[in-house]
Amino acid sequence: MPDVRLGPFFVRTERAKVEAYKRAIGAAGQEVPAAFPICWLGQPEIRAAIEGGCGDRLPLHEGQTFDYVRRLEVGAEYRLSLLLCEEADPPRLRLQGEVTTATGEACLRIETLLRLVALPMELSA
C-alpha cells in the first residue's frame, strides 16, 4: 500500500468527551490528558482509513508517542493531519499525525504503531 495522506480533520476537545475519557483512565483535574488525542483515531473517517490499511488482519497496538509543543485546551477545535504508512517486515501500520490549532499553530505530533497479525482461519472469512 502506498503512503496515504489523510485530512486535515477537524477534531475537538469537547468537555463531555474529555471528562468521560478521564473517568475511564482514572484521571482528575481540569486539563486535557496527554494521551487524549488517541480518541480522535476513533472518528469514523479516520477509523475507516485505518481499517482499510489493516485489511483482514488484526491490529495490535505496539507503540505510541505524543510529542507536545503546546498543551491542548478543553473545549477547543484543532486540525489533525495524518500520514498512514504500511511496513512489510514485520507487517505494520505506522500513523504519523500533526495537530495544530485552528489558526495553524503547532500543538503536538502523534505516532501510532500497529502490528498487523493474521486472523485465525475461522475468523478471517
Added chain:
Amino acid sequence: MKSTLPEVGDRMPQLVVGPFTSRDLAAYAEASGDTNPLHLDAHLAGSVGLAAPPVHGMLLLAAFEPALQGWRRDLQIARLSARFTQPVLEGEAITLSGRVLRATDGENPHILMRLMGNGASRVPAVVAEAVLVPRQTA
C-alpha cells in the same frame, strides 16, 4: 513559585492500577472510541492464544499521567512515548514505576523519565519514557 526539578535517580512512587475488569475495558472502549473487539471479546482473544482479552495498551499508558501528577503536581508531560511489550489481561493489575534519567536546568528545564508498567509475574508490559517540564499556569 519556581519549580525545583527532581534529581537523576529520583523515583516516582510505585502505583498498582487495577485489576482491570471487563467493565473497565468496556468503559475505556466507549470513552476512547477504540472498539477493537480483541479487547472486548474473550472468544476472539482466545483464538489468538490469549487466556482473556488484553487491556488496551493506551489505557495502561494513560494511567501514568495521574501517577506522575500524584508525584509531582508542579510538572506536566511534554512527551510521552511507549512500547507495549507484553499483554496485560483482563483480571490482571499493572504496577507503574518511574525513575529520572536526566534532569536539565537552565533555559528549557525538563526531566527525562523511564517509566515501566509491570504486569503479572513482574514482566514489563509497558516500557515508556516521558519528558516533564514545569507546569505552565494560565
